[in-house]
Amino acid sequence: MNSSGKAAKSPDAGLAPTEQRLMDAARALFATKGYSAVGIREIAREASLTIGSLYHYASSKEDLFLKLMRRNYESATRSAREAATSGSTPAERLANLVRAHVTLEVSDSNVWRLNRSELEVISTEARAELVALRDEFEQIWRQLIEDGVADGSFTPDDPVLARFSIIQMCNGVALWYRPDGRLSLDEIAAVISRQALALLHVA
Amino acid sequence: MNSSGKAAKSPDAGLAPTEQRLMDAARALFATKGYSAVGIREIAREASLTIGSLYHYASSKEDLFLKLMRRNYESATRSAREAATSGSTPAERLANLVRAHVTLEVSDSNVWRLNRSELEVISTEARAELVALRDEFEQIWRQLIEDGVADGSFTPDDPVLARFSIIQMCNGVALWYRPDGRLSLDEIAAVISRQALALLHVA
DNA sequence: GTCTATAGGCTGATAGAC
DNA sequence: GTCTATCAGCCTATAGAC
Numbered sequence: 001m002n003s004s005g006k007a008a009k010s011p012d013a014g015l016a017p018t019e020q021r022l023m024d025a026a027r028a029l030f031a032t033k034g035y036s037a038v039g040i041r042e043i044a045r046e047a048s049l050t051i052g053s054l055y056h057y058a059s060s061k062e063d064l065f066l067k068l069m070r071r072n073y074e075s076a077t078r079s080a081r082e083a084a085t086s087g088s089t090p091a092e093r094l095a096n097l098v099r100a101h102v103t104l105e106v107s108d109s110n111v112w113r114l115n116r117s118e119l120e121v122i123s124t125e126a127r128a129e130l131v132a133l134r135d136e137f138e139q140i141w142r143q144l145i146e147d148g149v150a151d152g153s154f155t156p157d158d159p160v161l162a163r164f165s166i167i168q169m170c171n172g173v174a175l176w177y178r179p180d181g182r183l184s185l186d187e188i189a190a191v192i193s194r195q196a197l198a199l200l201h202v203a
Numbered sequence: 204m205n206s207s208g209k210a211a212k213s214p215d216a217g218l219a220p221t222e223q224r225l226m227d228a229a230r231a232l233f234a235t236k237g238y239s240a241v242g243i244r245e246i247a248r249e250a251s252l253t254i255g256s257l258y259h260y261a262s263s264k265e266d267l268f269l270k271l272m273r274r275n276y277e278s279a280t281r282s283a284r285e286a287a288t289s290g291s292t293p294a295e296r297l298a299n300l301v302r303a304h305v306t307l308e309v310s311d312s313n314v315w316r317l318n319r320s321e322l323e324v325i326s327t328e329a330r331a332e333l334v335a336l337r338d339e340f341e342q343i344w345r346q347l348i349e350d351g352v353a354d355g356s357f358t359p360d361d362p363v364l365a366r367f368s369i370i371q372m373c374n375g376v377a378l379w380y381r382p383d384g385r386l387s388l389d390e391i392a393a394v395i396s397r398q399a400l401a402l403l404h405v406a
Numbered sequence: 407g408t409c410t411a412t413a414g415g416c417t418g419a420t421a422g423a424c
Numbered sequence: 425g426t427c428t429a430t431c432a433g434c435c436t437a438t439a440g441a442c
Contacts, residue, residue: 018407034320036240039435051437053408061436116378117237117316158386158394165398168375169368175319176367183361191361195368195402221425243418254419256426264418 011075011109019057022047026068031110035065035118065118066126072111073133076104080140090148091202095193097144098170102189105174111137112171141167145200154200166196214278214312222260225250229271234313238268238321268321269329275314276336279307283343293351294405298396300347301373305392308377314340315374344370348403357403369399 011027012020025046029038040061044054058064083100087093105112115134119127141163148154156162169192177188214230215223228249232241243264247257261267286303290296308315318337322330344366351357359365372395380391 032320033323034237034239036237037320037324040437041435050409052410052439055437056407059437113320117235117240117320120236121240157397161386161391161394162398164375164379165372165395168371168378172367172371175371183364188364191364192368194360195365198401198404199398201401242416244416253427255421255428258419259425262419 011071018047018049018053022049022054022057022064023068023071026064027072027110028108030065030068030118031108031113035114036121040064062122062126065114065122066129069111069114069130069133072109072114073137075109076111077133077137077140079104080137084140084144090144090151090153091197093144094148094196094200095190097141098166098193098196099186099189101167101170102173102192103185105171106177106185110174113174138163138167148200153202155203156200162200165199169195214274221250221252221256225252225257225260225267226271226274229267230275230313231311233268233271233321234311234316238317239324243267265325265329268317268325269332272314272317272333272336275312275317276340278312279314280336280340280343282307283340287343287347293347293354293356294400296347297351297399297403298393300344301369301396301399302389302392304370304373305376305395306388308374309380309388313377316377341366341370351403351405356405358406359403365403368402372398 012023015023022043026038026043029043029046040051040054043064044051047054054064058067079100080097083096084093087096104110115130119130122130145154145156145159145163149156149159154162173188173192177185179185183191215226218226225246229241229246232246232249243254243257246267247254250257257267261270282303283300286299287296290299307313318333322333325333348357348359348362348366352359352362357365376391376395380388382388386394
């Protein structure tokens with residue numbers, strides 16, 4: 001997993017073309033404007049469908065959002081697991097995980113931006129599922145930091161806050177990243193990795 | 204500015220009681236559910252007003268949001284400036300700024316959570332104003348990091364990304380903080396400060 | 407699997423009495 | 425300065441033809 005490695009599989013891989021268009025449109029719109037600000041008409045229009053057809057693929061707006069987030073998390077968790085196990089030291093694995101996370105955030109998969117204030121608006125059942133998916137994802141970070149602490153590579157002030165802060169740093173990139181910016185995505189990931197390792201007081 | 208210091212002045216200080224109730228209600232609702240998910244009826248109800256009366260204080264929902272954000276930023280920028288100038292070394296001033304920022308984020312003033320996806324939904328004029336207010340706020344961080352780099356206290360991998368990451372770390376606290384949690388707000392602020400200083404490679 | 411048409415309710419906003 | 429009443433438009437969702 002490096003700059004020239006193969007890109008992560010799209011969250012929508014293997015879907016029928018129409019459903020794929022629908023998911024793409026929904027993801028892009030939800031990610032930029034937020035769940036509540038996006039109407040199903042807008043999604044349908046963007047996916048070149050009518051509302052009636054949209055409801056053939058999802059039983060409600062919330063159901064559409066959930067299907068989307070399940071796919072997002074599935075692909076995010078898969079690539080994170082892969083990154084977190086490729087590398088011979090905890091520090092290397094952490095750098096890989098940072099790169100994978102930043103890359104995901106910057107793509108329009110953008111799981112995290114969606115799993116924020118939206119949680120307060122959707123039903124409690126949907127919220128519980130999304131929280132569980134998020135926890136499963138964060139568990140990868142947690143395990144890696146624990147491993148690094150166990151073998152003495154990492155000596156964070158507080159392992160839990162270190163995890164939160166590092167994930168936040170990665171997520172933040174999506175807020176300002178532009179493809180034509182001062183630094184390439186790889187350079188950005190490299191800097192964030194070094195910041196994360198500094199934060200963990202790596203020897 | 205420490206744990207026993209006087210609290211920052213409320214963003215709504217000096218307002219007529221009714222307007223203050225309105226601002227409080229709007230801030231709490233917008234912060235938890237997001238701009239688009241909150242209706243003016245809900246705000247009016249929470250403020251014990253009718254819709255008609257609400258429109259006596261603001262000419263539109265967006266105007267209400269803007270008035271709110273101006274007050275939020277005014278108080279946030281004031282307390283940040285105060286923190287960033289109290290302390291004899293850049294490291295001390297940075298620790299003070301971290302504490303001030305975390306405290307603000309955790310209170311319901313919560314400027315940053317609001318100034319995120321909402322930007323995509325409001326009018327371009329309103330967006331421009333909010334971006335300018337945010338830049339003014341971030342300028343305080345920028346200047347402090349520059350000062351620290353200039354006198355050799357800070358040696359970040361990249362000063363700009365260091366600023367982004369530190370602000371993100373502070374903002375993140377609001378996502379999980381609970382008053383009855385494992386760590387007090389002061390302890391949290393202390394850990395985040397140390398993380399920020401580590402990230403800046405403070406000697 | 408995609409469409410049109412429409413139901414039923416909520417939205418932001420306004421008019422005008424008091 | 426607060427209220428009631430109301431408008432026009434948009435919302436999610438459904439029914440049923442093709």
